[in-house]
Amino acid sequence: MTKIVLHGRKVVGGAAEGEALVTTDRISGWGGIDPRTGTIIETRHELRGRSFKGRVLVFPGAKGSSGWSSQFHVARLSGVAPAAMLFNEMTTKIALGAVVTHAPAMTDFDQDPLQVIETGDWVRVDADQGIVEVTKK
């Protein structure tokens, strides 16, 4: 089985693993997700109808309203948060959103996770060590 290792910067510490859910679309919080089910609801989003609950969510970054963090905060309290978050573009929305989601999160990778990781791959994230281990499906 092919294993790929990415190195990046810790955004939120901790370790977790799960199946990857990958999108090249940015994600909206308020008006973009249903925080009670962990489902993407934005009309033209490629993941519309898919749930990120327990998944390692791999995406470019956050967009939209300043309600981003509070939506992911509610998702965490509803027990439907992602297991980990990996993203490329740092903004205040995603930084705060990742912090209040309490799941390991990383950015600033040596390889683009959107190129390397596909939906369904098994991903182990150790944010404290700055390491992501991808096992291809």
Added chain:
Amino acid sequence: MLDGEHGPAVQKAMDLLVRYGEALDAERLVDTNNVCATVGATTPFVRDFAAQHAGGMDAVFSEFSLDCADVVKIPKVKVYTSHLQQGIDPLNAQLQGVSAELVKIYRMGETYLGGLGVQLLNTCTPYQVGNVPVKGEHCAWMESSAVIYCNSVLGGRTNAEGRESAGAAMLTGKIPYWGYHLDENRLGTHLIELELEVKDTADWGLLGYYVGEMVQERIPVINGVRNVPNLARLKHFGAAASSSGGVEMYHVIGVTPEARNMKEAFGAGKPLATFRYGPAERKRAYEQVNSTGRDAHVDYVMLGCPHYSIEQIWEVCQLLEGQRIHADTSLWIFTPSTIKQIADRNGYTKIITDAGGHLMTDTCSAFGRVMPKGVQVAAVDSAKQAHYLPAIMGVQAWFGTTADCIQAAITGRWSGRLA
């Protein structure tokens, strides 16, 4: 503050700011004396949380504004803090289909926040009712349309904060020194050359919608403005650009305070790309904003996104005075409560009510999810509202000028077209 000498709430606030600052890789925190936030408990999830939790409003604040599961006693705010829009208008609860129970929760929150020293401006446009940051002032604001106005038009400095970071800022007077707080991150990245005259408020909204789509979260510089736009035009421009894209700052050459000329707007850098905005681009933006509009029958006209200024209410009244809106159509106009007081004095509220419309405060249809019953087709003069309302409320939305919208309210039919 982190060691707890200022009490547990301040300690938790500082802990959140440190975690947030580390996530951003910010070098330090910066002092702020201007926070704009939503803290209320009127959204369904927070409402249920408040009802089930013995800690009451302190528990709501601890969890949702400080990311702290323990209930800590919340002290009075340390720095000047304004409340943004709320989930309902308590004085129009019945019309908005809001229960008496929810009004009670709203009033409880109001008393709590007033007691903490949070100014209850209750508007997405604090800059219209006295909270006007000066150039260079470090702020911690939420609400994308207010953030972009603060950075671009006023020269205040803020990132798009969230509920938790704004909550921590009001208790500590600190926020990460990152992003738009730093000179080098405020320079333009993309150039927009205007090939036509951008005229009314709706036209500025269209331009904003186009620009947001083109530059996403970068910093556009608009060149070629022939007439200085007023507050309402820049308000609608920014609200649109922060909806179709994630724009938090822009420059208008010769108009906004950090762009007296191209050199100042771009610094030593060059535009990453240049876009021309002519009749074809304007037409495409109009079609995109109107993509959900299908039926000519209009049952709801919503104005006041972002909240209307007194000038906009005056304009509406000139169009509406002596007229009567259609029996099958509702007209709701949203404004800050302070501006409504002036409208009351001026007789504008009476002109609107006599015509069959309503002047409301504190909320709007997208944020509060409040609309007349059974609405299928709405008409708006805000590109932002046209962007969000169909996604959030499942209705069709027509976008046009304020005059198009008033015409639709009177006739019950949409007859707007791009002039």
